[in-house]
Amino acid sequence: MSKHLYPLIAARHGLSMSIKSTNASVSTGTLSRVFWHLLRICLSFSLLFVDSTILVIAVFLSYLRPTANRHRATQRNVPFYPKTVLITGVGTTHGLTLARSWAVEGHHVVGADVTDLDLPVRSGGSMSKALVAFYQIPKDHYISRLLDVIHREKVDLWIPCSPKASFIEDATARQIIENRTNCKCITFDIDLAACFAHPDSFRQYVTERGLPVLEYHRVQSRDSVHKILNRSPAKTFQISRATPSANEKAMLLPRRTLSKTYTKVSEIQISNDRPWIMQQQSRLGELFADLLVVRGRVQAIKVRLSDSSSSTWGVSRLDEALAASVHKLMRTLAAKGGVRLTGHLSVRLSVDEEFDAHSVRHTIYIADCTPGAKAVDNLLYNVPCSISGYLSVFPSSSVDTPNIAATLSSTRSAPTFAHAGILPASFLQFSLFHFAHTALEVAEEELVKLLFWKDPLFCFLDPVPWWWQVHVYQPLREIWVLMKQTREAGLNPL
Incomplete structure (x- = not known):
């Protein structure tokens, strides 16, 4: 009997130790998440007095500004018919930038935020004096509430900027x-969103329109691999299993010599049941083109390098020539889409x-x-916003669209907190010194957000x-x- 009893005791002991270690890991992760939340809250309250003083000064200076300069639209020499514009996602930086520009x-301008939390407070963008009205739209009733707002406010134009609504929903x-x-x-x-x-x-959409x-390729035989290589001898491909x-x-x-290429391909275990993926590789890197396309015409474009560490992009004439080529390609892509092509789009490009x-x-x-709100965010980041391109959506509009030039920009570097976000999952693997160092980095990142001249939401007039x-x-x-995480942790104990 003891022979059967000891294994059961050992198994029970092992299970108990596993549960304890899991509980310890979960509790450690919970404590670290609590720490980051409390850190942000403390940093916010620590600068409350200073920022409140800045707020009072900014409000005072905004009222000293001559009234004649506040509304440029009232000084037009031509008849002006204002539009009612609804911007969803006005709580985001790009949404608020658009609202102020209009x-x-x-x-x-009517502002709205798509909410997925039952927060009892509105976002900062909702407090902008650029808005004539503001609404909170629940995520669960997105389309119906959106339609209600458009009917109530008699909206002429809707610009979706909320990241909480997918572009399929839009x-x-x-x-x-x-x-x-x-x-x-x-x-x-x-149809285009799908x-x-x-x-x-x-890719099929682009190929059908004759664009590069x-x-x-998804290949299922060595013969297919050789056909692709022979058809494109000047290109380089990366090949890997479909499920590596x-x-x-x-x-x-291909390899350096033809014989080495054949030898390498012969070693690949490929069949209909075990397909491989061949993808063309670029020798010179990647670019992104962030676009506003209205009725098949590019109304705004920003060309940015995918490498955020590059600080020299856009300063040479070669970069300007490359951006001009990208602009020409994007104009062709938009024109081939026809008048039905209207929206924001971020296109990833490969240079070979x-x-x-x-x-x-x-x-x-x-x-x-990448279509939708993400493209708007990249397009309007650190770039003046012109609304003339949006007005061209009205066929009867007599707006003179200026010559569109490609804006060159580098991709934003990831914030420090993006790297610190992995800390809760491996909290016990780091020393106290490393944890303190990471906390200082996070504090620095959060403090930068609290500095008014660094925050894109700040405007002296608003x-x-x-x-x-x-x-x-x-x-x-x-x-x-x-509170929500604490409540969920209490309701789901291990």
């Missing part, structure tokens, strides 16, 4: 809104070298795209959104999330 030109909303109202929408229709949502369908696309293992690395083809007998040239290939976001909305949101 208001400065004399239009009526496309569905556009179909309903334009069928039931006269409101125009700056978002793609449901096409742009998947890389394969987007980054090659991507964790430590498996992709191979580059092609060798001729006596020359080398750069070739730009379209890789994939300072309340910045102050409200930093000292009211964010602290209360941190407390709300902290």
Whole structure:
């Protein structure tokens, strides 16, 4: 009997130790998350007096500004008919930037935020004096409430900027809104949104319009691999299993010699049941083109380098020439989409070298795209916003669109807290010194956000959104999330 009893005791002891270690890991992760929430709250309250003083000064200076300079639209020599514009996601930086730009030109701006938390407080963007009205739209009733706001405010134009609503939801909303109202929408229709949502369908869309696309093949035989290599001898491909293992690395083809290429391909275990993926590789890196396309025309474009560490991008004439080529390619892409192509789009591009007998040239290939609010964020980051491109959505509009030039910009570097976010999962693996160092980095990152001249929400003519976001909305949101996580942890004990 003892022979059977000891294994049961050992198994029970092992299970108990496993549960204890799991509980310790979960409790440690919970404590570290609590620490980061409390750190942000303390940093916010520590600068409350200083920022409140800045707020009072900014409000005072804004009222000293001559009234004649506040509304440029009232000084026009031509008849001006203001539009009522609805911007969802006005709590974001790019949403508020758009709202201020429309208001400065004399239009009526209605703001809205899509909410997925039952927060008892509004975002900082909702406090902007650029808005004539503000609404909170629950995520669960997004389209119905959006339609109610458009009817109530008699909205002429809707610009979705909220990251909490997917571009598929925005496309569905556009179909309903334009069928039931006269409101125009700056978002793609449901068919284009579904096409742009998947890389394969987007590549097919680009290929059908005769534009250069980054090659991507699913191969099931060695003969297919050789055919692709022979068809594109100047290109380099990366080949890997369709479902690679964790430590498996992709191979580059072709090799330096033809014999080495054949030898390498012969070693590949490939069949219909075990397909491989061949993807074209770029020798010169990647670019992103962030676009505003209205009725098949590029109305705004920013070309940025994918490498955030590069600080020299955009200063040479070669960079300007490359940006001009990207702009030309994007104009062609938009024109081939026709008048139905309206929305924000971020296109990933690959730059490669092609060798001729006596020359080398750069070739730009379209890789994939990201439509929707993310593209708006990148397009308007640190760039003045012009609303004339948006007004071209109205066929009867007599707006003179200026010559669009490609803006060159580098990709934003990831914030320090993005690296510190992995800390809770491996809290016990770090020394106390490393934890303190990481905490200082996070504190520095959060302090930068609290400095008014570093915060894109701050504007001397409209300072309340910045102050409200930093000292009211964010602290209360941190407390709300902290209470929710604590409640969920208490309801789901291990």
